[in-house]
Amino acid sequence: MQFPNCTVVDHPLVKHKLTLMRRAETSTASFRALLQEISLLLAYEAFRDLKLREEEIQTPMAKMVAPVLEGKKLVLVAILRAGQGILDGMLQLVPSARVGHIGLYRDPETLAAVEYYYRVPGQLADRDVVVCDPMLATGNSAVAALSRLKRNKPGSVRFVCLLASPEGLMNLREHHPDVHVYTAAIDERLDEHGYIIPGLGDAGDRLFGTK
Numbered sequence: 001m002q003f004p005n006c007t008v009v010d011h012p013l014v015k016h017k018l019t020l021m022r023r024a025e026t027s028t029a030s031f032r033a034l035l036q037e038i039s040l041l042l043a044y045e046a047f048r049d050l051k052l053r054e055e056e057i058q059t060p061m062a063k064m065v066a067p068v069l070e071g072k073k074l075v076l077v078a079i080l081r082a083g084q085g086i087l088d089g090m091l092q093l094v095p096s097a098r099v100g101h102i103g104l105y106r107d108p109e110t111l112a113a114v115e116y117y118y119r120v121p122g123q124l125a126d127r128d129v130v131v132c133d134p135m136l137a138t139g140n141s142a143v144a145a146l147s148r149l150k151r152n153k154p155g156s157v158r159f160v161c162l163l164a165s166p167e168g169l170m171n172l173r174e175h176h177p178d179v180h181v182y183t184a185a186i187d188e189r190l191d192e193h194g195y196i197i198p199g200l201g202d203a204g205d206r207l208f209g210t211k
């Protein structure tokens with residue numbers, strides 16, 4: 001299946017690290033470290049089209065005109081809890097980014113997203129926003145987070161995850177066709193509880209050692 005709203009970052013390092021994360025026997029400490037490492041690689045691709053401007057600088061040898069990022073600081077928004085893991089990795093690459101948090105959990109019966117927290121930087125107009133959450137399963141959490149965020153009128157929004165399902169990508173495309181998704185892999189399907197198969201289990205529980 002083709003997903004025009006999605007870029008799969010299929011670098012060998014990403015693939016290898018994702019396999020380690022999928023393994024049921026991988027420890028919480030390793031899972032956390034791997035998520036940070038892989039997020040850095042995902043960010044590299046997700047930020048590929050950031051605009052640059054030229055600035056005159058002085059090296060120890062000569063003056064030159066060199067590229068620097070144009071515009072206002074990026075905004076990274078983590079969907080709690082598991083999005084915090086991706087955020088930590090991305091902040092290593094863009095330490096000056098502004099940071100927002102959206103607290104959502106999935107109702108286990110209806111699989112609807114329930115919001116319990118919302119705090120993002122003000123003045124999102126003219127800013128590039130990246131929303132992060134490792135799992136795009138039904139897509140309900142991502143759709144809800146993006147709908148809420150768009151009430152603050154961001155300049156542009158992209159979505160970075162670790163694993164996406166075909167169902168989640170279609171849901172996102174239907175509700176937010178303007179939002180491009182960057183992921184390490186698109187898995188086969190969802191099970192009857194809305195979990196990604198083969199997936200990696202519950203990302204929040206694996207990241208924080210709950211359950």
Ligand SMILES: O=P(O)(O)OC[C@H]1O[C@H](OP(=O)(O)OP(=O)(O)O)[C@H](O)[C@@H]1O
Nearest residue numbers: 080081082105106137138139140141204
């Ligand atoms: O695409 P969806 O079907 O909405 O599922 C994906 C959501 O499920 C997980 O969060 P969860 O609800 O388990 O909360 P947690 O991160 O606090 O564990 C995950 O981190 C996503 O936010």
Ligand SMILES: O=c1cc[nH]c(=O)[nH]1
Nearest residue numbers: 137195196201202203
């Ligand atoms: O497979 C899944 C689906 C939703 N949330 C997770 O953490 N994992």
Ligand SMILES: [Mg+2]
Nearest residue numbers: 202203204205
């Ligand atoms: Mg969870």
